[in-house]
Amino acid sequence: MTESFQETINKIREAFGQPESFIPLHEPRFRGNEKKYLNDAIDSTFVSSVGAYVDKVEMMLSQIAQTEKAVATVNGTAGIQIALKMVGVSEGEEVITQALTFIATANAIKHNGAVPVFLDVDLDTMGLSPDAVSNFLEEFGEIRENGVYNKKTNRRIAACLPMHTFGFPVHLDKLILVCEKWNLPIVEDSAESLGSTYRNKPTGSFGTLGVFSFNGNKVVTSGGGGVIVTNNHSLAARAKHITTTAKIPHPYEYVHDEIGFNYRLPNLNAALLCAQLEQLDIFLKSKRELASEYQQYFSKSGIHFRTELPETTANYWLMCIELETRKERDLFLSASNSAGVMTRPIWQLLTRSAMYSSCQKDEQKNATFLEDRIVNVPSSAR
Structure with a gap:
């Protein structure tokens, strides 16, 4: 585990106030009726x-x-x-x-x-x-x-x-x-x-x-x-x-x-x-606050944290980072999950699935780039 990965894992634990226990990717909150x-x-x-x-x-x-x-x-x-x-x-x-x-x-x-x-x-x-x-x-x-x-x-x-x-x-x-x-x-x-x-x-x-x-x-x-x-x-x-x-x-x-x-x-x-x-606005506010914390941290660490575009408001359902290479992605996935912080890669392209491999497709240049680099980090409302 590299030092930079450990710092990121520590930041995620700090964000959720969980210094040791398992942190899921996204879990529901039942706090209302x-x-x-x-x-x-x-x-x-x-x-x-x-x-x-x-x-x-x-x-x-x-x-x-x-x-x-x-x-x-x-x-x-x-x-x-x-x-x-x-x-x-x-x-x-x-x-x-x-x-x-x-x-x-x-x-x-x-x-x-x-x-x-x-x-x-x-x-x-x-x-x-x-x-x-x-x-x-x-x-x-x-x-x-x-x-x-x-x-x-x-x-x-x-x-x-x-x-x-x-x-x-x-x-x-x-x-x-x-x-x-x-x-x-x-x-x-x-x-x-x-x-x-x-x-x-x-x-x-x-x-x-x-x-x-x-x-x-x-x-x-x-x-x-x-x-x-x-x-x-x-x-x-x-x-x-x-x-x-x-x-x-x-x-x-x-x-x-x-x-x-x-x-x-x-x-x-x-x-x-x-x-x-009934609690949707509360959940969305909490998730936006978490996204803001992530953005501040990752901007200083040199890791690209995905944020909404100017003409949009994103719900930040699953928050994600973009790593430099597939190798770095895989190392981070292994390190974080081994440390009890659940992360996951973006989906494998459906054209790689046996059921859809024969379907017509274009070059998939951008999709392949993202497939190699995007990782979801814990995103639950707090």
């Missing part, structure tokens, strides 16, 4: 997919995202799958996305029977690059009567799915212009960016639909869960219908008008999430 609301849900006997807390979650998320509608789902992956389906993604079609992302982004595409096209990210956002999308479409795109097609594969390109990496928003203005030129709907994978904004507008509200995740390691959690947000009332109604087994409303009859999905968020999970959402 979690137990009260859970007990209330249990007492109501509505513990499954119907209940007051499901309705309340949808109302709260539409307010936070500044959208007119929200639809709760069992997790973020299911939410993305349905959101893509809502914009017309069908079997055998293509969706443009990034290879530098959690695997759920690509899995949601495949769950629709569609095929991901992996394009590069920007170095500053670590998210899908509008220039990469534009370059790809200029080379391979062809506008036909019923949409834009990939000249290489002859498949229709049905949507664009950017992911806001670690809560840092992609360059949305530029991406929207590119997608409008090619008439491509945008679905925002906002799983990691609850509380982040781009030009003072919440992420998730820019695309036709956006999707948040509430897994146990997110800024706020329902244990598992997701929410689709949109300003399109008809798409929201259809998403609600299809995620609740496509059951036609009736006081007692079970009649279903199409093959639907059992992707409903249980009321128990919604109760937990309501209590967490």
Whole structure:
């Protein structure tokens, strides 16, 4: 372990007031009405997919995202799958996305029977690059009567799915212009960016639909869960219908008008999430304070700490540093984890996974650079 690594580990321990015990990467904080609301849900006997807390979650998320509608789902992956389906993604079609992302982004595409096209990210956002999308479409795109097609594969390109990496928003203005030129709907994978904004507008509200995740390691959690947000009332109604087994409303009859999905968020999970959402601003403030401390320390140590861009507000879900080389990255990962301070590398590019290795991709120059250097450090609200 080098002296510089030990200094960084000591700083992380100091930041969390934990001189010896294990420090996780990101753990939830339950300091509000979690137990009260859970007990209330249990007492109501509505513990499954119907209940007051499901309705309340949808109302709260539409307010936070500044959208007119929200639809709760069992997790973020299911939410993305349905959101893509809502914009017309069908079997055998293509969706443009990034290879530098959690695997759920690509899995949601495949769950629709569609095929991901992996394009590069920007170095500053670590998210899908509008220039990469534009370059790809200029080379391979062809506008036909019923949409834009990939000249290489002859498949229709049905949507664009950017992911806001670690809560840092992609360059949305530029991406929207590119997608409008090619008439491509945008679905925002906002799983990691609850509380982040781009030009003072919440992420998730820019695309036709956006999707948040509430897994146990997110800024706020329902244990598992997701929410689709949109300003399109008809798409929201259809998403609600299809995620609740496509059951036609009736006081007692079970009649279903199409093959639907059992992707409903249980009321128990919604109760937990309501209590967490009440504390969102507190958690975000705490995380920003931690990010500021990290930034001051790392700027003096010569290590690049990733910060928000001027036109954005990041939620600092997972904070990260950029090391000089892959070797230095690996040495730091080994030293910190051996010392009981949990750190992890950014994801391996999905194009290296057996399931996605044959998918079309571009050079991935920026994504490879980041894959070799980015490390997440402990980021929990304190």
